[in-house]
Amino acid sequence: MSRATTPVYSGAQIRDAETPLVEAGAGPDMMRRAAHGLASYVLALLRSDGKIYGARVLGLIGPGNNGGDGLYALTALRARGVDAQAVLVADRAHPQALEAFRAAGGRVLSSVPADTQVLIDAVLGTGARGAFTLPDVPGLAEAVGTSTVVACDIPSGVDADTGRCPGEALTAEHTVTFGGAKLGLLLGEGGLRSGKIHTVDIGLQEHLPEPAAWELISPEPTRRKPRLGDHKYSRGSLQVVAGSPQFPGAAQLTVGSAITSGVGMVRLQADATVSAAVLQGWPEAVMSHGRGAKAFDGATAAAIGPGLGKDRSRLVEGETMLRATVESKVPCVLDASGLELLRGDLLTSGDLGGQLILTPHLGEARRLAEALEDESLEELLADQPDTLAATRALAEALGATVLLKGPSTVVAGPSGGAPLVVRSATPGLATAGTGDVLTGIIGALLATADAAQEQDWVRIAAEGARMHAAAAQRLDPQGFGHFGASALIGALRE
Template structure:
């Protein structure tokens, strides 16, 4: 797992070391790491010695980090220039830059290859207005020092301006705000420089599933596996009005390595699905041996949809099997049904996008004891706490879909995946995610809500990676995702799959 911490938590972790008089050493260690990442960018561009690197320097410790980094770069033959955006400069960093032969100038030189954003750090709050000096020449890469200026390190909120980075080099721990919403978009590629804070950090605010952990969920079968040990997913999806949703759910689930997919759907939907994937076991009603359930994509909201949802709840609650509720099911499910599933031992996973999340909170939240109040506002300003509160109230795993997708267990453990982008903002991709999520639960088969949340986050990573790779060939529709999902797994597993 990749852990992330709020900026507040990271500053608190620094206090014991600062109290021991290690502040200067921490700054130089961070700045050295920053300089090495800048050198890596310069090498990619074909020139280190003689290249120009300019830093936009604020008056605080973030500016000090940038100044020390410039001093190290100057000793590698880089033309290192500081562009102050305030009257005061960090004393020790300023002295180090001048001693190394660096310069202080009034504006970023036109030939600058890399601009270091050292204006604001993790303690900045409130709207940021970009200074007049903070101009980035065409073609220059931007490297943020710890966090991009304008990003709230605790929440990812951007108030006012922001300086978008190609790379953010962050110190001590990855900051929560670099993985959420606008903050994640502004951060670009995030690189971590360790400075010895691990013993003081405590419990992460967020975690992200890595590629290796994704493969633990979706890796090749064991030598002695058979179709039932590989997981069987039952799907209640599709209707006369929305038949294609069932095709996407089933194909995506099969591409994720399941042993079997069962489908309960009307006759025309079954025919369509069997044409696309004849290995699906299609039937008129839910039933048969299964490991997990997906209910909702393309289900509609008529009486037939309600009956199919009720049948899934009955079976899953009876057997204690995990259930993914998506799309139509989010608008139909009652709190009584959710509680019945949980009482039967079923992990319940809900997969709303933002609009559905708000509707879910408004419809079921008050009955579950959620005080709506400013909840909707906090969904924008502090999404982690808002989603945590709703997940706890409903006693479900919530998958809050978006540019940064949050997966939150009822106990409050939060995971975030940032692999998916705007390329997934097209009809049907959510159906594919529902299929992959169901596959993850079917393959896991048992586990606590926390363990199920980790499996779900692996599904989100797989789905997002597939979308990003599909987008390399240009615009696409959701129907290409199942094959891309299969490709992502095969590439990640390498020879293990072919063995």
């Protein structure tokens, strides 16, 4: 896709890519490469932590090839002087790998030693099926709390395709994954359990299909910088319909983040009290006195929804503006109470256009699925959601771009291209009002965007989510979470 993105595959895609190589006899070679990559990563961790010689590493070994990778990695670590031992959690283990491990002096223990520094989780990989139960090994629970857990390919118990954990699962601080990143490492529960992800090349490249998704990892240049001859009308103009007497702050946050993200003009459509409150913080905001579609004249994008609450007249205004943008195909971001406007023909047309970006959180997405009376979508969004499939399905059902917010944000367009994923280790964002900031950022990106292809709406929305997470990271690198949504706006300047 672009250099800012990296491919993400389903477990099945990786397995299918491996098949011809395994059939051609390359299985052992791939396993050696995987094990070498895992061992090198663990060595680097040990080195940064102190010394390698005599360091205590324990591999938790399962019955299949994942356990095989683990045993070969332990063997390689022993060759470097690491005190690497194994606990077998099943009644069998990869025979050749076990033989190699034993030949290198490795011992099979029946408990996890208390002084374990690194615990390698090599119980289950992409061959995992159904619910997983944590092995009953003495000392394991304690070691999970005190050692650094490194997952071999994927944390055991995590589904490689969805990130769902149908039973128990291990949580890793690092995952060394083979052949390509798996969806399950980024999405849902899996995204919370995989820690830092490192991908090892095992020679699959030419056998891999188009990825199931792309992860956006660094800035996407979606906007143009101001040019020497620019004036305020040529740099894009964003029309905001936000705020109500009950939620004036939402308008402040949306307007403020749009202004800070860089746009020629931000115009707000709101009542007098909200306008006055917004002007106090953002005197550069322009109050829009027109109402309805007329107010929209000249705007290059719109942001509708934050803080409209249940205020009837504000919602009517939002709906008029929404219809005007859909009709004229002007890019628009629709968030929060604005999503409630998707009723009747707006809900069922199936053709709102990729330029309309919906930004629901999980609860809002569930309400949309309910309104659509789409049971399979409701199922995808239930307890342990399949956020990738759900975002795609919602985008297709509405014929719009959908950005599903969460620890991993997924963005999909209406015509089925590979979604983009933004994974942010920034739980400090879980505070009221940060969604309004995201709406302002995306609004500004839409207003100043150069591109107009459908896939670009996905890219622009994802870039908004990346900027949002990067601002949180910059503001709060230690992850204390001692900040609110207004402070986030200040951290938007890159």
